[in-house]
Amino acid sequence: MSEQTEEQRPSPSRRALIGWGGAGLALGAAAAGGVAAAVGTSDRTEPAAESGGAVPFHGRHQAGIATAVQDRLHFAAFDVLTDDRAELVALLKEWTKAAAAMTAGRPVGEGAVGGLAEAPPDDTGEALGLKPSRLTLTVGFGPGLFEDAKGRDRFGLRKHRPKALVDLPKFPGDNLDAARSGGDLCVQACADDPQVAVHAIRNLARIGMGNVAIRWSQLGFGKTSSTTPDAQTPRNMMGFKDGTANIAGTDTAGLDKHVWVSEKDGPDWLVGGSYLVARRIRMHIETWDRASLKEQEDVFGRDKAEGAPQGKQREHDQPNLKAMLPTAHVRLAHPDSNGGIKILRRGYSFTDGTDGLGRLDAGLFFIAYQRDVRDGFVPLQQRLAAHDALNEYIQHVGSALFAIPPGVRDADDWWGRALLS
Amino acid sequence: MSEQTEEQRPSPSRRALIGWGGAGLALGAAAAGGVAAAVGTSDRTEPAAESGGAVPFHGRHQAGIATAVQDRLHFAAFDVLTDDRAELVALLKEWTKAAAAMTAGRPVGEGAVGGLAEAPPDDTGEALGLKPSRLTLTVGFGPGLFEDAKGRDRFGLRKHRPKALVDLPKFPGDNLDAARSGGDLCVQACADDPQVAVHAIRNLARIGMGNVAIRWSQLGFGKTSSTTPDAQTPRNMMGFKDGTANIAGTDTAGLDKHVWVSEKDGPDWLVGGSYLVARRIRMHIETWDRASLKEQEDVFGRDKAEGAPQGKQREHDQPNLKAMLPTAHVRLAHPDSNGGIKILRRGYSFTDGTDGLGRLDAGLFFIAYQRDVRDGFVPLQQRLAAHDALNEYIQHVGSALFAIPPGVRDADDWWGRALLS
Numbered sequence: 103m104s105e106q107t108e109e110q111r112p113s114p115s116r117r118a119l120i121g122w123g124g125a126g127l128a129l130g131a132a133a134a135g136g137v138a139a140a141v142g143t144s145d146r147t148e149p150a151a152e153s154g155g156a157v158p159f160h161g162r163h164q165a166g167i168a169t170a171v172q173d174r175l176h177f178a179a180f181d182v183l184t185d186d187r188a189e190l191v192a193l194l195k196e197w198t199k200a201a202a203a204m205t206a207g208r209p210v211g212e213g214a215v216g217g218l219a220e221a222p223p224d225d226t227g228e229a230l231g232l233k234p235s236r237l238t239l240t241v242g243f244g245p246g247l248f249e250d251a252k253g254r255d256r257f258g259l260r261k262h263r264p265k266a267l268v269d270l271p272k273f274p275g276d277n278l279d280a281a282r283s284g285g286d287l288c289v290q291a292c293a294d295d296p297q298v299a300v301h302a303i304r305n306l307a308r309i310g311m312g313n314v315a316i317r318w319s320q321l322g323f324g325k326t327s328s329t330t331p332d333a334q335t336p337r338n339m340m341g342f343k344d345g346t347a348n349i350a351g352t353d354t355a356g357l358d359k360h361v362w363v364s365e366k367d368g369p370d371w372l373v374g375g376s377y378l379v380a381r382r383i384r385m386h387i388e389t390w391d392r393a394s395l396k397e398q399e400d401v402f403g404r405d406k407a408e409g410a411p412q413g414k415q416r417e418h419d420q421p422n423l424k425a426m427l428p429t430a431h432v433r434l435a436h437p438d439s440n441g442g443i444k445i446l447r448r449g450y451s452f453t454d455g456t457d458g459l460g461r462l463d464a465g466l467f468f469i470a471y472q473r474d475v476r477d478g479f480v481p482l483q484q485r486l487a488a489h490d491a492l493n494e495y496i497q498h499v500g501s502a503l504f505a506i507p508p509g510v511r512d513a514d515d516w517w518g519r520a521l522l523s
Numbered sequence: 524m525s526e527q528t529e530e531q532r533p534s535p536s537r538r539a540l541i542g543w544g545g546a547g548l549a550l551g552a553a554a555a556g557g558v559a560a561a562v563g564t565s566d567r568t569e570p571a572a573e574s575g576g577a578v579p580f581h582g583r584h585q586a587g588i589a590t591a592v593q594d595r596l597h598f599a600a601f602d603v604l605t606d607d608r609a610e611l612v613a614l615l616k617e618w619t620k621a622a623a624a625m626t627a628g629r630p631v632g633e634g635a636v637g638g639l640a641e642a643p644p645d646d647t648g649e650a651l652g653l654k655p656s657r658l659t660l661t662v663g664f665g666p667g668l669f670e671d672a673k674g675r676d677r678f679g680l681r682k683h684r685p686k687a688l689v690d691l692p693k694f695p696g697d698n699l700d701a702a703r704s705g706g707d708l709c710v711q712a713c714a715d716d717p718q719v720a721v722h723a724i725r726n727l728a729r730i731g732m733g734n735v736a737i738r739w740s741q742l743g744f745g746k747t748s749s750t751t752p753d754a755q756t757p758r759n760m761m762g763f764k765d766g767t768a769n770i771a772g773t774d775t776a777g778l779d780k781h782v783w784v785s786e787k788d789g790p791d792w793l794v795g796g797s798y799l800v801a802r803r804i805r806m807h808i809e810t811w812d813r814a815s816l817k818e819q820e821d822v823f824g825r826d827k828a829e830g831a832p833q834g835k836q837r838e839h840d841q842p843n844l845k846a847m848l849p850t851a852h853v854r855l856a857h858p859d860s861n862g863g864i865k866i867l868r869r870g871y872s873f874t875d876g877t878d879g880l881g882r883l884d885a886g887l888f889f890i891a892y893q894r895d896v897r898d899g900f901v902p903l904q905q906r907l908a909a910h911d912a913l914n915e916y917i918q919h920v921g922s923a924l925f926a927i928p929p930g931v932r933d934a935d936d937w938w939g940r941a942l943l944s
Contacts, residue, residue: 176874181881219817226812227762227827228872231755281879296744297758300874304883308812315881321742321874323717334652337718341648391647391729396640406648451649453597453721453742454875458702460602460736462725 154294156234159205161509162374163362166238167446167471168351172292175322175450176299177380177467178307179285179502180314182247187257191522193313197241197289197306198516204302207234210309226308229301237293239302241517242378242504245269246286262521264369266377266474267505273487275497282382282500285317290378290469292448296321318500320382322450322467335409335417339385339451339464340495342402343409343417349446360444360478361471371520374508376471379445379479382452382500385465390495401491403430429491440485445470445478465496475503575715577655580626582930583795584783587659588867588892589772593713596743596871597720598801598888599728600706600923601735603668606677612943614734618662618710618727619937625723628655631730647729650722658714660723662938663799663925666690667707683942685790687798687895688926694908696918703803703921706738711799711890713869717742739921741803743871743888756830756838760806760872760885761916763823764830764838770867781865781899782892792941795929797892800866800900803873803921806886811916822912824851850912861906866891866899886917896924 157165184190200210211224248263249255272278289306293299300321307316325336338344349356358364363372390398399405403412403426411421411432426433437444448471453464472478487493507518578586605611621631632645669684670676693699710727714720721742728737746757759765770777779785784793811819820826824833824847832842832853847854858865869892874885893899908914928939 218815219820220815222813223762223816223819223827225762228758228760230758230762230828296874297746297872300760300872300885304808304812304885307883308809311809316877316883317881319876319883321876325718337649337651339649339721341644341646341651387725388729388732391725392643394639394641395644398644399640406644407651451718451721453717455740455742456737460738462728462737462740464721464725 154233154235156206157236157238159202159239159510160512160515162511163509164238164240164375164506165205165509166240166290166292167361167376167448167506168357169236169238169292170351171324171448172236172238173294173324174292174296174299175324175467175469176291176296176303176319177322177469178289178291178303178319179244179317179380180287180289180307180310181317182256182286182314184313185254185256187522189313190257191518193310194241194518194522195516196309198510200305200309201239201241201302201517202510202513204229204305205234205237205239207232207237210305226301226305229298232295232298235293235295235298237291237298237302239306240290240292240378240506242288242290242506243267243518243521244284244286244288244502244504246284250286257522259521262369262371264372264505266367266476267503268475268480270379270475270501270503271480271484273483273498275487275493276501277497277499278501279499282318282320284502285504287314288378288380288502288504296323320380320452320467320500321454322452324450336451338466339387339453340390340398340402342398342404342406344466345447345449349444356444357446359473361446361473363473367473372505372507376473376506377475377478378504378506379468379470379472379475380500380502380504381468381498383466383468384463384497384499386495386497387462387464393495400427401429401431401495403427403432427491429489431486431490431492434486434490435482440482443478443482445472445482471506575654575656577627578657578659580623580660580931581933581936583932584930585659585661585796585927586626586930587661587711587713588782588797588869588927589778590657590659590713591772592745592869593657593659594715594745595713595717595720596745596888596890597712597717597724597740598743598890599710599712599724599740600665600738600801601708601710601728601731602738603677603707603735605734606675608678608943610734611678612939614731615662615939615943616937617730619931621726621730622660622662622723622938623931623934625650625726626655626658626660628653628658631726647722647726650719653716653719656714656716656719658712658719658723660727661711661713661799661927663709663711663927664688664939664942665705665707665709665923665925667705671707678943680942683790683792685793685926687788687897688924689896689901691800691896691922691924692901692905694904694919696908696914697922698918698920699922700920703739703741705923706925708735709799709801709923709925717744741801741873741888741921742875743873745871757872759887760808760874761811761819761823763819763825763827765887766868766870770865777865778867780894782867782894784894788894793926793928797894797927798896798899799925799927800889800891800893800896801921801923801925802889802919804887804889805884805918805920807916807918808883808885814916821848822850822852822916824848824853848912850910852907852911852913855907855911856903861903864899864903866893866903892927 157169203210209225245267248259291299291302335343361376363375365373409417410419413422413425423433449466449468452467455463457463470479578590624631630646666688669680712720712723756764782797784796786794830838831840834843834846844854869890871888873888876884878884891900
């Protein structure tokens with residue numbers, strides 16, 4: 103194990119000093135953070151973390167992509183308000199430091215709650231006493247960072263814009279709300295406890311106050327570790343198992359082929375990173391609930407109860423695509439129908455109350471990671487938007503694309519260093 | 524144990540028939556439902572349920588009030604669209620039957636996913652394979668059921684309106700949104716898995732289609748069983764421990780005194796029931812986060828780190844109210860400052876994205892149960908609204924009051940039978 107820097111040393115945390123029941127856990131988490139930094143330059147992409155434990159923050163790739171999916175999501179897109187490159191750099195450095203602390207289960211800053219009484223606390227406090235809850239924070243850079251809507255190159259980054267960071271085409275059926283789309287920066291916070299994910303986004307927003315503002319944000323839920331049997335694929339809000347044929351976080355070859363940006367792809371600053379597509383997909387729940395079981399199963403190309411491909415018995419049986427309607431979702435989305443395209447899906451269900459017309463505002467917050475959207479989400483969605491029988495029951499209402507920089511290697515590194523220094 | 528009715532008999536559920544890993548759990552839950560019915564007429568108010576297990580549906584009081592607080596909330600208020608009393612009765616009967624099934628971990632209806640292929644499934648399916656997750660469903664009747672906004676007595680219930688089902692006064696500082704207030708009916712769904720709570724509300728809405736429409740709904744989160752040490756009081760979105768001095772669900776005397784409507788209180792149909800006040804309390808998170816630690820602690824009258832009353836060492840130390848500012852929240856809300864008023868609080872934190880101005884739409888969805896709001900929430904909130912230092916940082920933006928009928932005794936009983944038959 104390498105010599106520990108101050109960042110990594112498991113010094114007594116605030117939680118320990120104030121004598122909480124959870125202090126032992128907090129110390130354990132800090133120690134785990136140290137270990138993570140030590141293995142940070144390895145190829146390890148799937149850190150093992152107990153439920154409630156800490157996922158290593160440092161590494162070749164950012165955590166939160168190949169990491170086993172956590173139960174809850176708080177995703178935020180930010181507008182950058184400042185035009186000053188130095189302020190952007192300072193923000194990203196401060197965010198990195200805060201993220202290293204929070205993912206290890208420590209509060210932001212040195213003072214935390216016990217800081218100067220006459221100053222605002224360094225940490226807002228609502229995660230004090232909670233476990234790290236496998237929190238991951240994953241940062242992305244939107245097109246606006248390289249050239250804003252007015253065509254200005256505020257930070258001298260235009261020449262570094264990756265070719266694959268395209269403006270997504272308008273797909274048939276899109277009904278995008280600008281207030282739920284785009285953003286100069288994004289942070290994906292995933293954790294097994296929603297309060298931990300919300301705390302993380304809120305503290306990053308607070309740190310950035312004046313330099314960034316939240317443009318939109320989305321909460322989501324998936325499985326619940328304590329109540330969902332491990333082997334089960336979660337069901338979406340339409341009641342169907344979804345994401346059966348995903349790339350596993352342990353499939354190193356699959357990740358290299360479909361997810362991580364390689365040196366051959368470039369640009370250099372993005373090697374080891376990826377691209378994130380986010381789509382807020384509203385489901386017309388009430389219409390769906392009036393559709394017959396046969397219609398629902400034909401639309402997906404799956405049996406509803408077991409989740410098996412039509413004509414098969416079990417969820418993971420090899421699908422016979424020709425047994426499905428040509429418009430069936432599974433058939434159209436399958437790699438065999440798309441020249442082998444695979445994306446890493448990491449979506450969450452959402453329910454955001456009602457829409458003012460008595461209808462649930464519910465659906466799927468789709469998140470996908472891939473090496474190049476031009477060979478990934480774009481052709482796949484063009485196919486789905488044109489033909490998918492599911493389109494009668496869904497509508498894409500939000501959209502964003504971000505370049506995901508590689509991981510933060512150690513305590514001296516920071517999000518975006520290769521791009522901005 | 525009494526003879527089991529069909530409702531209670533643990534017949535092979537859909538989950539068992541389709542051979543899922545979770546089938547054993549579903550059967551266990553159905554069996555537990557039978558036991559619950561058998562003890563339903565006892566005084567048992569605090570059913571013991573393992574995490575993920577089933578909370579008995581039948582009983583003297585509705586579950587979800589004295590029940591140990593679950594991790595997640597989906598609360599929905601409904602407008603009744605029909606003017607036909609028979610349709611209202613049919614709806615409440617069907618809701619009761621569906622609730623008995625869902626709280627036991629069974630899907631709605633007989634057919635569930637395996638029903639007639641040409642008909643919509645009886646159950647929407649997204650909770651298939653999930654544990655009961657301690658789901659409770661608690662129904663309430665709003666003022667509009669007894670007399671609607673136009674002064675009409677649609678269901679012949681005006682004469683049965685409880686005197687305590689008042690129109691809440693306008694409190695200083697209220698900024699109520701009509702679209703997030705009121706409702707003729709409410710359902711509080713609590714569960715340890717958000718998907719289970721959302722599934723329940725969605726299926727009740729689906730069953731009621733045409734006769735009721737969701738007026739507003741709210742998701743919330745509290746502690747997370749798998750990651751929060753049991754002994755800890757959860758922190759609110761201001762980072763403070765909240766609800767330390769609540770009535771415990773096991774405190775039978777306290778519940779009788781402060782929560783359950785007695786024969787002396789009346790009306791007869793409500794004996795064993797309660798009153799539910801819901802308030803959506805938005806927190807001005809960004810302003811709060813700029814307040815000094817001293818200001819924050821003075822506002823609450825608590826130390827932030829430990830949660831101890833000011834001048835004391837531990838959260839549960841007896842507070843010395845005079846050591847706090849006269850405007851401190853704990854001092855003003857304490858029973859000793861309010862002639863002994865106690866309410867049973869069951870609130871959840873919420874974060875509903877952002878408000879269009881880059882500010883988090885976050886706060887507390889306050890739920891309180893009490894025997895009579897005229898001796899409970901109303902005088903307490905009048906005092907708080909007039910003096911509480913916290914008012915600088917919060918705003919009440921939604922409000923509703925419901926009469927909570929007693930529990931459903933057995934499989935022949937239904938929600939509201941004593942009022943409507």
